[in-house]
Amino acid sequence: xxxxxxxxxxxxxxxxxxxxxxxxxxxxxxxxxxxxxxxxxxxxxxxxxxxxxxxxxxxxxxxxxxxxxxxxxxxxxxxxxxxxxxxxxxxxxxxxxxxxxxxxxxxxxxxxxx
Amino acid sequence: xxxxxxxxxxxxxxxxxxxxxxxxxxxxxxxxxxxxxxxxxxxxxxxxxxxxxxxxxxxxxxxxxxxxxxxxxxxxxxxxxxxxxxxxxxxxxxxxxxxxxxxxxxxxxxxxxxx
Numbered sequence: 001x002x003x004x005x006x007x008x009x010x011x012x013x014x015x016x017x018x019x020x021x022x023x024x025x026x027x028x029x030x031x032x033x034x035x036x037x038x039x040x041x042x043x044x045x046x047x048x049x050x051x052x053x054x055x056x057x058x059x060x061x062x063x064x065x066x067x068x069x070x071x072x073x074x075x076x077x078x079x080x081x082x083x084x085x086x087x088x089x090x091x092x093x094x095x096x097x098x099x100x101x102x103x104x105x106x107x108x109x110x111x112x113x114x
Numbered sequence: 115x116x117x118x119x120x121x122x123x124x125x126x127x128x129x130x131x132x133x134x135x136x137x138x139x140x141x142x143x144x145x146x147x148x149x150x151x152x153x154x155x156x157x158x159x160x161x162x163x164x165x166x167x168x169x170x171x172x173x174x175x176x177x178x179x180x181x182x183x184x185x186x187x188x189x190x191x192x193x194x195x196x197x198x199x200x201x202x203x204x205x206x207x208x209x210x211x212x213x214x215x216x217x218x219x220x221x222x223x224x225x226x227x228x229x
Contacts (some may be wrong), residue, residue, distance in 0.1 A: 035221070043118060043209075043220040044205065045220070046219075049215070049217065057228035086209070094215075101159045101162070101170055102218070103159075105156065107156075
């Protein structure tokens with residue numbers, strides 16, 4: 001069985017400061033992990049994904065995430081927030097447990113203050 | 115860049131009515147999906163579709179739901195007799211290869227409101 005926990009429903013940062021969005025997962029098999037972003041009235045857009053290659057994954061718009069098996073975490077980071085980063089972020093896990101149906105986290109709303 | 119489109123963006127209907135939500139996946143993709151997100155809750159998988167057949171479905175996807183690819187471009191989700199609890203945002207997605215590592219591309223969603 002697989003599950004995802006996004007520890008924060010809201011994260012508030014100032015423009016130019018670092019961003020950390022936390023995600024912990026549970027998976028019986030080698031998981032694939034994804035971060036998606038959703039801007040208002042837009043579809044979910046893939047930021048980055050981990051599929052058992054390099055544990056540090058770089059994505060679009062300066063985001064990156066590190067897969068830490070020992071901590072069962074896949075936190076999303078960005079060194080410097082931009083106003084355009086304000087959006088909803090979803091962590092998603094998919095494993096080999098009989099199907100590829102992905103499981104979504106509840107989402108974290110990132111608020112960026114000027 | 116190609117994208118998944120969905121129509122309508124917002125659908126209001128009366129309880130017991132049938133609704134059809136439409137999606138146009140990315141043209142060279144072979145796998146299609148529907149998800150829903152009830153307000154304040156997680157995005158939930160409904161169904162996947164490949165080669166004109168349902169590949170997998172969740173327990174949410176009961177006999178009230180059906181999917182169809184009526185032509186080479188559209189992918190539809192039909193709810194036969196809507197209930198209040200069907201009110202949600204419905205997302206369509208498509209992927210090229212399927213499988214756990216493949217990227218799914220999502221549409222902007224259709225907000226369904228059942229009165």
